[in-house]
Amino acid sequence: MFFQPAIIALLFASAANVVVLVGVSPFAVAIVRHWDVHSGSERQLRLERRTYLMSALVTFVLGVQLVALLLFVFNADRMAAMFVGAMCAVGTLNVNAYGFPALIAQMAVFFAAATWLAVNHVDTQAPDYPLVRTKYVWLLVLAPLLIAAFALQWRYFLGLKADVITSCCSRLFSSQVRGLSGDLSAWPPLPAMIAFYASLGVATITAAFVAAKQRGGYALAIASLGAFVMALAGIIAFLSLYVYEQPHHHCPFCLLKAEYGYVGYWLYVPLFLATASGLAAGAVQRFATVPSLRAIVPATCGRLARVAAVGFAIVAIVATVIVLRSHLILIGHVSTGVTP
C-alpha cells in the first residue's frame, strides 16, 4: 500500500520540505539575529550571498507543495478502489485517524506556501532586500506547520491497511450526521446558494477593484477567505446535489470522479488558486509603505487580484453551468417543502 508512486512522491515532497527547512533554519536564525543591510561586515556580505541559494531552495520546495495538494486529493480519490467500503476520497481518508488531518494540514501548507512565495517574490524585486528578515521569521513560524504536515502524511500513509473496512461519503456528508459536515449537508439549498453566489460575487468584485486600483489587498484577503469557506459550504449544501442529481448526496469529493466529468477539479483548482492569490495579495499589502516597494507592492497586488478575480469568476460560472444543466429541480421543491 505504501509503495504507490503518488504516495512516494507526496512523502518525498513533504520530506524534502522538512529537510530544506531544517537546513535553512540556522541560516534563518542568523538572518533574524544578524542581518544589517548597512553593514559591510564579512558576515553580512556572506548572508547576502547565501540568501539567494536559501530563497531558491525554499521557493522550490514550497512551489512543489502547491502541486502536492492536487496530487494528495487525486491520489485519495484514485485509491478508493483499494478499500472495502470506500466510494471516493472520503473512504480513503477515513481509513485511519490521520487522513483528514493530513488533508487539512496539506491545505494549510498550500495557503502558507502561496503567501510566503508572494512575499519572497516582492522581496526579490527590490534592490535592498527589504523583506529578508520578515520572510525568514515567517519561515520559522511556518516550520511547525510544515513538519506537522509531513508527520501527519507519514502516519496516514503508513497506516493505510487494505483489510480495513472504511465508511463511504454518505456516512459523513449527511444531514443525519452530527458535526460540521452534517450541519452543512442540512443547510437549506436556497440560503446556501445565496451565500455561495454572494460571497463569490463580493470576492470577484473586490478582486476586480484591487486589480484596477492596485490597493485594498487586506479587503481582498478577507473576501477571498470568506468566499473560500462559503464556496466549500455551498458545494456541500447544494451544488453537489445538482451534480449527482440526488437530493441526499452531499459529498464534495465524488465531484472529482470520472463519472461526473471531473467537475470537481473545475471548481477546486480555480477556487484554491483564487483564494491563495487573494490571501497573498493581503500578505504583500502589508509592505506597501516600504520605500523600495512602493511601486512593486501595488503592481504585485494587482496581478494577484487579477488571478483571484478570474478564479472566483470561473467557480461561479462552473457552478451556474452545473445548476442549469442539472435535471434536479431543487429550489422549486424546497419552496413546496418536498425536499427533506
Added chain:
Amino acid sequence: MIELSGIRKAFNQGRENEFWALQGIDLKIPAQQVTVFYGPSGSGKTTLLTVVGCLARPTVGRVTLKGTDISGLPERFLTGIRRRTFGFIFQQFHLIRGLSALDNVMLPAYPIGGDWRVLRARAEALLDQLKLGHRRAARVEWLSGGEQQRVAIARALINDPEVVVADEPTANLDSALSKEFLGILETLAGQGRSILLTSHDPMVVESSVVQRVITLRDGRIVGDA
C-alpha cells in the same frame, strides 16, 4: 562618484590556500577622472578593478556608486548596472571568434534591447571613430592586435557607459600601439567619461592623460598621486 570603504577580498577563503588580495581599501574616485591603479603583479590592482566594476563582490566592505550601495545588490540589479554604467576592456580582449568586428561591438547591447538599426548605426559610428570602419565585416581573429583592441574599446562603449574600465590595456601592445591607445583614452576622457585602468606600464602611468595614480602593493594602497 565611486566610493570604496573597508574593502577586503579573499580567494579560497577558509581553505589552506586562502589569499587576501585586498586588505582594507578606502578610496573615493570622482567622476570624469582618469585613474590608474599601478603596482606590480599580485598587488591586487586587477582584483580592485573587478570589485569596482561589479565583476566581483568584496568579502568585506562596501562599494557605492553615486551614493548607492552596489556591492550588496542582488545579482539581477547588478547585471543592469554593469551593462549600463561600466564598459570593460580586458587584457586579453575576450572577443568572440567567428563573429565580425561589428557583431562583437553590437553584442553587449542586445540584452538592453532597442532598435537594431539604431544599434548597428551606433556600432558603425564607433568603429569609424576608432578608424576601423573598413574592417567592420572582418572576423575578429583576422584582425591585428591593435585592431582587436580597438574593437574591444568600441564594444566597451556601445552602451555609452559613464565609466570605462580597462585591465592592463597596453600589456599586449608595442610602444606605437600603446601611444595610439593613450590617444583614444584622451578622446574618451574628453567626452566626460570616468576611466579606471590597471597598469604597470610606465608609459601609461607617466602619460599626461592620467590624472591620478593609485599605487598598490600587497593589497594595500601605498601611494596616491
